[in-house]
Amino acid sequence: MIGSLRGVVLERTSDSTVLIEVSGLGYLVHVTPRTLGELEPTSKAFLYVHHHVREDAQTLYGFLDRDERRCFEVLIATHGVGPTMAMAVLATHLPRALVDIVAGSDIAALTLVSGVGKKTAERLLIELKNRLNLNILESSNNLGGSSSVGDVRDALAGLGYSAEEIRDALRELSVSNDSEVMLREALNLLGVRRA
Numbered sequence: 001m002i003g004s005l006r007g008v009v010l011e012r013t014s015d016s017t018v019l020i021e022v023s024g025l026g027y028l029v030h031v032t033p034r035t036l037g038e039l040e041p042t043s044k045a046f047l048y049v050h051h052h053v054r055e056d057a058q059t060l061y062g063f064l065d066r067d068e069r070r071c072f073e074v075l076i077a078t079h080g081v082g083p084t085m086a087m088a089v090l091a092t093h094l095p096r097a098l099v100d101i102v103a104g105s106d107i108a109a110l111t112l113v114s115g116v117g118k119k120t121a122e123r124l125l126i127e128l129k130n131r132l133n134l135n136i137l138e139s140s141n142n143l144g145g146s147s148s149v150g151d152v153r154d155a156l157a158g159l160g161y162s163a164e165e166i167r168d169a170l171r172e173l174s175v176s177n178d179s180e181v182m183l184r185e186a187l188n189l190l191g192v193r194r195a
């Protein structure tokens with residue numbers, strides 16, 4: 001099984017895959033859009049890898065840090081969640097934010113994920129509460145109260161931004177416990193897009 005790759009990025013595609021050459025071999029790796037943005041062609045790269053094996057295929061999923069890989073593995077071990085949905089969740093929410101969302105039972109934040117409706121979000125919250133916890137993540141996380149991601153989402157919705165605009169902005173935010181800082185950053189991103 002492949003657990004990590006260190007090599008040179010040969011190419012990246014718009015469908016969030018990268019080709020990484022390691023000692024003369026090219027590995028095609030699926031990554032989140034956020035990770036894709038970090039991997040410039042001709043640059044050196046290191047990815048933690050989940051080697052997904054099925055009867056008809058072997059697929060590599062790459063992550064910039066261990067937390068993201070652990071979170072992906074918890075997600076795909078959850079009933080009804082395959083690698084595609086797990087990658088969509090991680091494309092929308094960083095692992096620490098996802099822990100916060102699950103702890104706060106924030107259904108609306110989960111429905112920001114492409115392909116996740118209200119019923120799926122409710123089921124995911126129930127299943128992830130038992131699986132996704134602080135032991136999975138190395139760093140500590142403030143779980144008190146509502147999530148800062150949820151606060152920002154609600155504020156943007158109140159300002160008239162569409163669910164799609166909000167989802168795109170949240171994907172690019174640096175997640176922190178300070179809702180005000182995140183909201184300012186989101187408004188800057190959205191202002192640039194609408195200009």
